[in-house]
Amino acid sequence: MAYSDQEQRMNASAGLASVGTASLLVALKAWALWQTGALSVGASLADSAVDLVISAAGLVAILYAAKPADDDHAFGHSSAEDLAALGQALIVLGSAAAIGIAAIRRLLSPTPPELAAQGAGIAVMIASALITAALIWWQGRVARSTGNKVVAADRLHYVGDLLPTLGAILALWLSHDFGWSDVDSIVALIAAAIMLSGAGKIGLGAWNALMDRAAPDDVVEGIAAIAHDWPGVRGFHDLKTRTAGAQIFVNLHIELDGDQTLTEAHDIGAALKRAIVEAYPQADVIIHKDVYHG
Template structure:
């Protein structure tokens, strides 16, 4: 099995692990938060419930999008299906924005018409469990992102990181409510809604950058240029173009070679450059054009 193929298989396994774990955690938290919210009527706990509902929807989209993105290239999609991951990130942004608006409206209503909370300790217990489950999921996602650089899992992880702050805020709001500060629940709900909205914007912008074929990071481009220029007979490199699509990177570059080289020798130098870059970045699909200097 070739190195790029083996890495592709490992990447696929890790992505499936992360997306399935995300869906599982979201569904468990929905069941717990819904039960306790019906008992307490807490706005901040409602924020947590709606956020978990959005998590489940977004994670389910991720599950199918990642499975589709992992499909090999075909005649209709010669560059593969990797942008499905960015589309999933964009869908997450829309879901998260919707959840933020719902929580914001509910928080304003409760701020204007405060109500006492009941069974707040049950809500606190659920939120502590939510924090533990979220930390476990984030550990899995961190491991997967470090090895796959997945946009979809990265967006999911960003949202779950915001969940940690959200869950801690809910615990504080419920504790303050126990001491008679009823409006604290609504105020925390409003703050959480704004924070969720900020996260949605970040996720959406990252997804749009990929869909618009944004260049790979500067350090990756610099390393590719350095590798190409180190090959014998390469005078210079220009017109480097890069983009990302799921698990694949695409690179195009022009080599300046001595005009005295034969066609066979020029082709051999171009192949050396291609193989050297792929050795460093196995996920890269490299296209080399040769120019006589």
């Protein structure tokens, strides 16, 4: 089952909000980095720059995945979400590695650079944190409502962006009041570790979907329970599932009495399909009818 019109509008609004927010954050943090020279601000800027690229690609994927099935894509275009999520993960991995290496080099340097204009930097980073929090709230609402994988992955990036942003505020404050400039590099290392962890989770989920991994066990068990208890169904077998984006594709063979009419058999299968879709709205269900042999 494809997204409804309302869900498509919500997904697109989340993508547009993400691109706009990332653009604003990049501009603010670039100015703060120029003013302060703080690596923690640079780490947060790099994260936001990555978010901008990811958000733009995610918006394209959201719009493309929403296209209905056609002659060349009989099962729709929802795998575009998984391709975008995998690309997001690879970009984040590279960015995190660059930040981590820069932080280690600065920690090992005998004369770490002095930070400047900490007050202005703190103000910019506080504004960035508030803007990011607002976007995370909206993306969370959309992801819960539609189940869109790209929106959920994009939200994870911005959740991960909050810690380096707050860490940059802490580093600037400690540097300004206590002269603890090494905190800046430590915060950058923590931010890089968080980015690596998030990228691993996103990339693994996207890879599994692209490799036609089955739906989660609780979903498969739920579908099996519905089929097992459905009136007129004497048994079932070959329950197979795969995921693509937010969609779940289901193939199920049900066993029916062979002496009933074709209309009766069709009605049982159609009612079962409706029940499965009602329980799992993003499911695309194909039911095959076999004769029960006892």
